[in-house]
Amino acid sequence: MIIALDGPAAAGKGTLARALADDLGLAYLDTGSLYRATGVAVLQAGGDPADAAAAERAAQTLDLAKIRPQDLRTEAAGDAASKVAAIPGVRAALLDYQRRFAHSPPDGKRGAVLDGRDIGTVVCPDADVKIFVTASLEERSRRRVKELRDKGETVIESRVFADMQARDARDQGRGVAPLKPADDAFVLDTSGLDAQGALAAAKAYIESKSKR
Ligand code: DC
Numbered sequence: 001m002i003i004a005l006d007g008p009a010a011a012g013k014g015t016l017a018r019a020l021a022d023d024l025g026l027a028y029l030d031t032g033s034l035y036r037a038t039g040v041a042v043l044q045a046g047g048d049p050a051d052a053a054a055a056e057r058a059a060q061t062l063d064l065a066k067i068r069p070q071d072l073r074t075e076a077a078g079d080a081a082s083k084v085a086a087i088p089g090v091r092a093a094l095l096d097y098q099r100r101f102a103h104s105p106p107d108g109k110r111g112a113v114l115d116g117r118d119i120g121t122v123v124c125p126d127a128d129v130k131i132f133v134t135a136s137l138e139e140r141s142r143r144r145v146k147e148l149r150d151k152g153e154t155v156i157e158s159r160v161f162a163d164m165q166a167r168d169a170r171d172q173g174r175g176v177a178p179l180k181p182a183d184d185a186f187v188l189d190t191s192g193l194d195a196q197g198a199l200a201a202a203k204a205y206i207e208s209k210s211k212r
Helices: 013-024 032-044 054-059 076-082 087-105 119-123 137-150 157-173 195-211
Strands: 004-006 029-030 112-116 127-132 188-190
Touching: 004 013, 013 112, 013 127, 013 188, 029 087, 029 137, 032 054, 032 076, 032 087, 054 076, 054 087, 076 157, 076 188, 087 119, 112 119, 112 195, 119 127, 127 195, 137 188, 188 195
Parallel strands: 004 112, 004 127, 029 112, 127 188
Antiparallel strands: none
């Protein structure tokens, strides 16, 4: 069983994907971390994430063990990720890994949940379940501010809002694998939902689909 969760930043995809994977006994892959790791690798080598040759080389030789998990969750990593993600050679280099994970999940699991931007449209167009997880820009920006403050970072709300708007525009406007719901995706707006509410709505959809 393959479950594809796509959507913009801070829509609640990661939390929902982890909860669904736990609940259904599936493996979980956060595909954004592959783009983040590629962006961080370029920065650590002193390069520019928008430089196609440098970014492609980093994606082709990516070694996740060399990057500390806490370095992936910073705003700088997210910004670098959205730049390398617009480069076709980077996306091609990361595609195989994602497809292999989906079709042969680790630890003998019977399936996988992948979250990202193009799972239902490009990586796994044959996924059994596709959910496009979204929320208003205001709500996503509020969540990101809270997440950063909880980590002890000083944040300017208007800056987080503008950065998120810029990241959305870049993810939706790129020529290759832009962020958009697959034609057969269920759109789940989490604006008024907490994590439990989102999980309940996703499970209700999955159950209704399996009965059809
Ligand atoms: O979900 P995230 O914030 O960790 O993603 C970081 C960046 O990577 C984001 O700007 C979009 C990009 N990305 C992508 O293009 N395709 C994916 N499948 C996952 C992430």
